[in-house]
Structure formats: C-alpha cells, structure tokens
Amino acid sequence: MGGRGLEEKRWRWGLLVAVLLGLPAVAGAEPVPDEDAEPEDVEPPRRMSEEDGSSNKDGLDGAVAQAMPPGSRQSPVMDAPDEVGDPSAPVPDAAVPGTKKKPKKDTGPKAETLGEAPDEADKADDKGAPRQRIRVFGRVFAQARADERVQYARNLGIESARVGVAASLSNLDAEVSADLASKTILKDAFVRLADDAKRVRLYAGRFKSPFLQRSQESAWLLPIQSRGLVEDYLTETNGLGGRRLGLMGEVRIKEAWGLKLSTGLFEGGKDAGGKRLSEDASARLSAQPFKFLTVGTSTYLTQVLDGTQQYATAADAEFERWGLALTGEVAAGRLTLGPFRSQSVLASWTVPVGHQGWAVQPVVGAEALQLHGGIQAQGHSVTGGLNVLLADSFKAQFQAERALRPGDVAPALELSVQLATRFR
Structure with missing residues (x-):
C-alpha cells in the first residue's frame, strides 16, 4: 500500500514538473489574433522546421513521458501523429483571423401568461413566438x-x-397560479381548448x-x-x-x-x-x-x-x-x-x-x-x-x-x- 501511494505521489509531482517545463515553450508561441480585430496584411505563419522546434518539443514530450505512470509512458498523441495538425481537419472560425463569431439569435421577451394578459399572449402568437410546453x-x-x-x-x-405553472400543447393550454401574499391564494386554474x-x-x-x-x-x-x-x-x-x-x-x-x-x-x-x-x-x-x-x-x-x-x-x-x-x-x-x-x-x-x-x-x-x-x-x-x-x-x-x-x-x-x- 505504501509503495503504491509513493508511486502516485511521484506521478503527480512528475506531471506538475512537466507542465512547468512546458510553459516556456507555450510562452514562446505566437499570440492568437483578436477575433474582432480588422484583418491586416499579416505574413502567414511559416512551418517550424525540425531545427527550430525540435528542442522544445523533445523537452516537453520527454518531461510528460517521465511523469506518466509506469506502463503508460507512451503518449497517445505520439501514437497517432496523423490526428495532430491534420491539414484536412476543419478549422474553427475562431482560429481564422478576421472571422467574427455568429451573433446569438434574439428571441425577444417571452409571451405573457394567458391568465394575466390574454391579449398580450395573442400578440405573441401572431408574431410566431416560441411556446414552451411546460414553464414555471x-x-x-x-x-x-x-x-x-x-x-x-x-x-x-x-x-x-x-408563482404558477403553464402547459401548452397544439390545441390545449392549461395554467395554475397562486399568490402567496393574498387572502385568496388561488388565482388562476383553467384549461383552454382551441382549434388549429x-x-x-x-x-x-x-x-x-x-x-x-x-x-x-x-x-x-x-x-x-x-x-x-x-x-x-x-x-x-x-x-x-x-x-x-x-x-x-x-x-x-x-x-x-x-x-x-x-x-x-x-x-x-x-x-x-x-x-x-x-x-x-x-x-x-x-x-x-x-x-x-x-x-x-x-x-x-x-x-x-x-x-x-x-x-x-x-x-x-x-x-x-x-x-x-x-x-x-x-x-x-x-x-x-x-x-x-x-x-x-x-x-x-x-x-x-x-x-x-x-x-x-x-x-x-x-x-x-x-x-x-x-x-x-x-x-x-x-x-x-x-x-x-x-x-x-x-x-x-x-x-x-x-x-x-x-x-x-x-x-x-x-x-x-x-x-x-x-x-x-
């Protein structure tokens, strides 16, 4: 038991050392371009030759390999080199300079409940606002x-x-609500049937x-x-x-x-x-x-x-x-x-x-x-x-x-x- 615990501690410390040794290599990498910045005439990044990057790569990989537990020293990334830096793999938009994120669709304010404002609920239906099946x-x-x-x-x-719960189906709506601060606690409790x-x-x-x-x-x-x-x-x-x-x-x-x-x-x-x-x-x-x-x-x-x-x-x-x-x-x-x-x-x-x-x-x-x-x-x-x-x-x-x-x-x-x- 003692030997196993000592081995686990060595593995954790080894992993920490590997991360620390890898930080200088990461710090030397080129900065990621700002997504929202206007594209400029920037020289495309050149491929790193074996002479340029072999020392950092070998140092980081060797440190990670030493930190891995016995029997698993071989990195899965090293076993599958084709999966890393595959030129045929799709590039996310965030990684392309000058590409902006797609804005989220504004669904607007949700519809009022039928019990509180039936006319406002009708206006939301006319605008095609999404109806939740069950909502609190x-x-x-x-x-x-x-x-x-x-x-x-x-x-x-x-x-x-x-507080209340509303349920909506294609031809049926139901609502139950209560006011905990009122003498008459129950406010709305009804169902509504409608044609298509x-x-x-x-x-x-x-x-x-x-x-x-x-x-x-x-x-x-x-x-x-x-x-x-x-x-x-x-x-x-x-x-x-x-x-x-x-x-x-x-x-x-x-x-x-x-x-x-x-x-x-x-x-x-x-x-x-x-x-x-x-x-x-x-x-x-x-x-x-x-x-x-x-x-x-x-x-x-x-x-x-x-x-x-x-x-x-x-x-x-x-x-x-x-x-x-x-x-x-x-x-x-x-x-x-x-x-x-x-x-x-x-x-x-x-x-x-x-x-x-x-x-x-x-x-x-x-x-x-x-x-x-x-x-x-x-x-x-x-x-x-x-x-x-x-x-x-x-x-x-x-x-x-x-x-x-x-x-x-x-x-x-x-x-x-x-x-x-x-x-x-």
Missing part, C-alpha cells in the same frame, strides 16, 4: 408607502408573490372575466402600482368582474382587424348573509383597426338567471407608438347604491437608456367616479410617477397619488415605492 413563472412585488390618511404612517410589505388556427377557443375553470380594459392588463405591464380607483370600486367593492369560476367561449378573426369576441357565464357573488347568488354574465368585443390602435367595449351583468340587479358597460381605446402608451376608458351602469359613471385615462412613455436593457418610464394618470340616485357622491384621483425598468425582469416604481376615494372626507396624498422582479 413567478413574480414578487415589495411595496413601501406613506399615506396621509393615517398621518403618513409607513407601511412595508409584500404586495404580491405569484386558434380562431375558436373554449375556457373552463377560474380566470379573468372579460370586463374592463384595465383588468385585462398584466399587473407587470401596468405602469402604475394598482389598477386604480374605478377598477377597485367596481370589481373589489361591488363584485363586477374580476377572477371567477366559469365557462367562456371566444372567437378571434385575425384578418378582420384582429376582431375578438369573448362571452361567458361566471359564478355569482354572495349576498349579505353569505349565500351564493345566481350566475353572472360578461362579454367583451375588441378590434385593432391600426397596428398602434386598439378599441373595445365590454359589459358585465349580475344574476342573469334571476333578473339582473347590477350591470355596467364600458368602452376603451389604447394607443401605442414610439414608446408612448395612452389608454382611456369610460363606463356607466347601475350599482346597489344607484347609477354611476366613470372616466379613466393613463399615459406612459418608455425611454431606453444605454444598451443593457435599462429604460425609464414617466407615467401620469387621472380617474373620476360619479354616483347618482339616492346617494350623491364623487371620487377622483391624480397619479404621477417614474418607473425604472431592466430587461423585462426588474422594475422600480416611484409614485405619488392624490385621491378622494369613496368613503373619504377629503382628498389625501399617498407616496409609494415598489420593487418588483419576475422569472418566466
């Missing part, structure tokens, strides 16, 4: 804010911690109902930190729209201005006693007459099987060009407190900075809400901020909002900072 995605929003309504008490927390041309689709499960343009927008792509006063009041407070368990059919005709009609039946809300009400219905029709302009209209009706109690209809338009995104939406209908009207406008401008994927995005928006009938009330908000974006995977949002929300006595100011990151 997630995002985290961390927010700090100071609100005048509570004497600017500072609040820091995780606003959203979403993706013209006719059928959704089943829990997903977004097709009501309000801002609700259809991905939380990641939305330039503000929340969906705004109007969406919050209609969806969260009065139960019009949002994610519901339901069944929805969709028809999309790309050749006719990208016309898309979505209509479905969804699980109803609950009354004051917690009893489940009858089903709701929702529909949305949108078109893209120009590449930079999208227009649409949507509606939501509650308890359609027992006589509609609340309803709302909205019309929207979205303009996108030169990094500028401008959206506007108006809505009207009837809530429990009586008729209402609302108006929303939002503008952002994405300006690239440098060549590393950085961009800045100033944003400004305004909203108004009017309640009529038995109770006369108004709400309004003005929002401004600046977002810093990095390569579609990180963003920092600085925002100030002055708003009179339903239930407030007077307008109040809220300052907030949000950091967000995601993987797809």
Whole structure:
C-alpha cells in the first residue's frame, strides 16, 4: 500500500514538473489574433522546421513521458501523429483571423401568461413566438408607502408573490397560479381548448372575466402600482368582474382587424348573509383597426338567471407608438347604491437608456367616479410617477397619488415605492 501511494505521489509531482517545463515553450508561441480585430496584411505563419522546434518539443514530450505512470509512458498523441495538425481537419472560425463569431439569435421577451394578459399572449402568437410546453413563472412585488390618511404612517410589505405553472400543447393550454401574499391564494386554474388556427377557443375553470380594459392588463405591464380607483370600486367593492369560476367561449378573426369576441357565464357573488347568488354574465368585443390602435367595449351583468340587479358597460381605446402608451376608458351602469359613471385615462412613455436593457418610464394618470340616485357622491384621483425598468425582469416604481376615494372626507396624498422582479 505504501509503495503504491509513493508511486502516485511521484506521478503527480512528475506531471506538475512537466507542465512547468512546458510553459516556456507555450510562452514562446505566437499570440492568437483578436477575433474582432480588422484583418491586416499579416505574413502567414511559416512551418517550424525540425531545427527550430525540435528542442522544445523533445523537452516537453520527454518531461510528460517521465511523469506518466509506469506502463503508460507512451503518449497517445505520439501514437497517432496523423490526428495532430491534420491539414484536412476543419478549422474553427475562431482560429481564422478576421472571422467574427455568429451573433446569438434574439428571441425577444417571452409571451405573457394567458391568465394575466390574454391579449398580450395573442400578440405573441401572431408574431410566431416560441411556446414552451411546460414553464414555471413567478413574480414578487415589495411595496413601501406613506399615506396621509393615517398621518403618513409607513407601511412595508409584500404586495404580491405569484408563482404558477403553464402547459401548452397544439390545441390545449392549461395554467395554475397562486399568490402567496393574498387572502385568496388561488388565482388562476383553467384549461383552454382551441382549434388549429386558434380562431375558436373554449375556457373552463377560474380566470379573468372579460370586463374592463384595465383588468385585462398584466399587473407587470401596468405602469402604475394598482389598477386604480374605478377598477377597485367596481370589481373589489361591488363584485363586477374580476377572477371567477366559469365557462367562456371566444372567437378571434385575425384578418378582420384582429376582431375578438369573448362571452361567458361566471359564478355569482354572495349576498349579505353569505349565500351564493345566481350566475353572472360578461362579454367583451375588441378590434385593432391600426397596428398602434386598439378599441373595445365590454359589459358585465349580475344574476342573469334571476333578473339582473347590477350591470355596467364600458368602452376603451389604447394607443401605442414610439414608446408612448395612452389608454382611456369610460363606463356607466347601475350599482346597489344607484347609477354611476366613470372616466379613466393613463399615459406612459418608455425611454431606453444605454444598451443593457435599462429604460425609464414617466407615467401620469387621472380617474373620476360619479354616483347618482339616492346617494350623491364623487371620487377622483391624480397619479404621477417614474418607473425604472431592466430587461423585462426588474422594475422600480416611484409614485405619488392624490385621491378622494369613496368613503373619504377629503382628498389625501399617498407616496409609494415598489420593487418588483419576475422569472418566466
């Protein structure tokens, strides 16, 4: 055992000596030309004669041979001289002076998930973006804010911690996602069947109902930190729209201005006693007459099987060009407190900075809400901020909002900072 260990140590030391002895020969070699440098009139390298290189070659080979263990002194390279320096062997591009590496193909940003932004997913399909069969995605929003309504008490927390899995086949898509920072952990759980041309689709499960343009927008792509006063009041407070368990059919005709009609039946809300009400219905029709302009209209009706109690209809338009995104939406209908009207406008401008994927995005928006009938009330908000974006995977949002929300006595100011990151 001792003799074997001693022999192994000698072999390791011998190999180290061989490398050290070979370094002077390697150091004397000609430098490798820069791949990105412009080709110059350089004299082609001459072949080394036996007199020029025999001493270095013999010294390096002899040292390596002495370092090899007994029984394997003969180098495999020496046994096959035809394989070394074979003029017929292909020469890699990197070894040829003046040859540049082929640039990697830019596949662009990945498609948004169906549950978050169905319209954006359609745009990616139209561009022929590759679809992964199974992919895991997630995002985290961390927010700090100071609100005048509570004497600017500072609040820091995780606003959203979403994780999910999406699967795609030729005629079937499925998605399941959860928000670990939400009271309702399950967000999306649905399947979508489609024909080969993706013209006719059928959704089943829990997903977004097709009501309000801002609700259809991905939380990641939305330039503000929340969906705004109007969406919050209609969806969260009065139960019009949002994610519901339901069944929805969709028809999309790309050749006719990208016309898309979505209509479905969804699980109803609950009354004051917690009893489940009858089903709701929702529909949305949108078109893209120009590449930079999208227009649409949507509606939501509650308890359609027992006589509609609340309803709302909205019309929207979205303009996108030169990094500028401008959206506007108006809505009207009837809530429990009586008729209402609302108006929303939002503008952002994405300006690239440098060549590393950085961009800045100033944003400004305004909203108004009017309640009529038995109770006369108004709400309004003005929002401004600046977002810093990095390569579609990180963003920092600085925002100030002055708003009179339903239930407030007077307008109040809220300052907030949000950091967000995601993987797809």
